[in-house]
Amino acid sequence: MTKAKHETLIDRCRESGLRITGQRRVILEVLDAASDHPDVEELHRRVGEIEPGVNIATVYRTMNKLAEHDLIERHMFDDGRLRYEPAPEEHHDHFIDVETGEVIEFMSDEIERLQEEIARQHGFEIVSHKLELYVKRRKTD
Amino acid sequence: MTKAKHETLIDRCRESGLRITGQRRVILEVLDAASDHPDVEELHRRVGEIEPGVNIATVYRTMNKLAEHDLIERHMFDDGRLRYEPAPEEHHDHFIDVETGEVIEFMSDEIERLQEEIARQHGFEIVSHKLELYVKRRKTD
DNA sequence: CTTCTTATTGCAAATGATTTGCACTTGCAA
DNA sequence: TTGCAAGTGCAAATCATTTGCAATAAGAAG
Numbered sequence: 487m488t489k490a491k492h493e494t495l496i497d498r499c500r501e502s503g504l505r506i507t508g509q510r511r512v513i514l515e516v517l518d519a520a521s522d523h524p525d526v527e528e529l530h531r532r533v534g535e536i537e538p539g540v541n542i543a544t545v546y547r548t549m550n551k552l553a554e555h556d557l558i559e560r561h562m563f564d565d566g567r568l569r570y571e572p573a574p575e576e577h578h579d580h581f582i583d584v585e586t587g588e589v590i591e592f593m594s595d596e597i598e599r600l601q602e603e604i605a606r607q608h609g610f611e612i613v614s615h616k617l618e619l620y621v622k623r624r625k626t627d
Numbered sequence: 628m629t630k631a632k633h634e635t636l637i638d639r640c641r642e643s644g645l646r647i648t649g650q651r652r653v654i655l656e657v658l659d660a661a662s663d664h665p666d667v668e669e670l671h672r673r674v675g676e677i678e679p680g681v682n683i684a685t686v687y688r689t690m691n692k693l694a695e696h697d698l699i700e701r702h703m704f705d706d707g708r709l710r711y712e713p714a715p716e717e718h719h720d721h722f723i724d725v726e727t728g729e730v731i732e733f734m735s736d737e738i739e740r741l742q743e744e745i746a747r748q749h750g751f752e753i754v755s756h757k758l759e760l761y762v763k764r765r766k767t768d
Numbered sequence: 769c770t771t772c773t774t775a776t777t778g779c780a781a782a783t784g785a786t787t788t789g790c791a792c793t794t795g796c797a798a
Numbered sequence: 799t800t801g802c803a804a805g806t807g808c809a810a811a812t813c814a815t816t817t818g819c820a821a822t823a824a825g826a827a828g
Contacts, residue, residue, distance in 0.1 A: 610762035617758045621751035
């Protein structure tokens with residue numbers, strides 16, 4: 487069952503007062519279906535498979551609009567390209583497999599707690615954070 | 628005494644077999660003096676104060692060459708520009724003050740340890756990592 | 769000190785990702 | 799169904815960074 491999503495991106499767009507155009511419908515569909523963290527070029531490619539002719543500038547503009555409304559999250563990993571994922575319900579961090587480029591999500595309450603603690607020790611409070619572990623699979627083969 | 632550096636960047640360049648040109652001498656001097664994490668434009672500006680006429684392409688090329696030889700570290704914070712610092716002797720992570728843009732270094736053995744542990748649990752080994760805490764000062768005023 | 773080789777530089781043009789101006793289209797509230 | 803702001807396509811602009819090429823200069827060898 488790929489459709490265990492509580493609320494679809496289209497619904498959330500409506501709630502935010504964004505117009506649902508033909509091209510947006512496709513973009514949102516692609517985003518909802520994506521379990522990875524595609525960049526704009528990849529999104530545009532996937533959109534084009536469903537409905538050709540959508541301009542890549544439209545994809546850029548749509549992603550910016552969605553990010554403004556906190557409906558998606560933007561990431562910039564070390565490849566220097568902006569990547570996106572539908573706004574997660576739970577915060578998480580990322581492994582990036584340096585050999586395959588694959589992005590895997592993870593979450594550690596303990597690390598989160600330590601971050602808060604260290605920030606506090608330095609007189610800061612955390613606004614947001616980014617933890618990326620660039621990894622490779624442990625050799626077992 | 629600002630010169631408590633164990634080894635100057637110029638020395639390390641010589642050891643790496645890089646030629647010490649006039650423009651490099653200035654760039655390295657600026658880098659050694661920098662306690663922040665300047666981007667190329669800022670470096671170029673500081674170099675220009677000491678010796679005008681150094682081309683920004685030279686700064687880019689020099690930074691790339693230094694990074695190749697692990698004499699500096701490159702960072703890309705959320706502003707999307709490449710920033711540099713002389714290669715630190717000890718690994719550290721960064722606070723970024725979202726109000727001032729200031730970058731502060733910190734280090735936590737415990738977080739480092741936890742990262743290793745989590746990676747291991749997922750069948751990974753860490754190649755490198757990036758931890759950035761975007762923070763603001765705790766209100767005490 | 770001169771000579772030679774090759775790394776380095778300056779400049780301008782190229783690149784690659786992303787944004788924007790503008791005229792045209794379309795969602796959707798009234 | 800109409801009106802208009804929001805959205806779109808397209809091409810040109812922008813911004814950071816890289817690159818080709820001809821000229822220069824470091825530094826090793828003599």
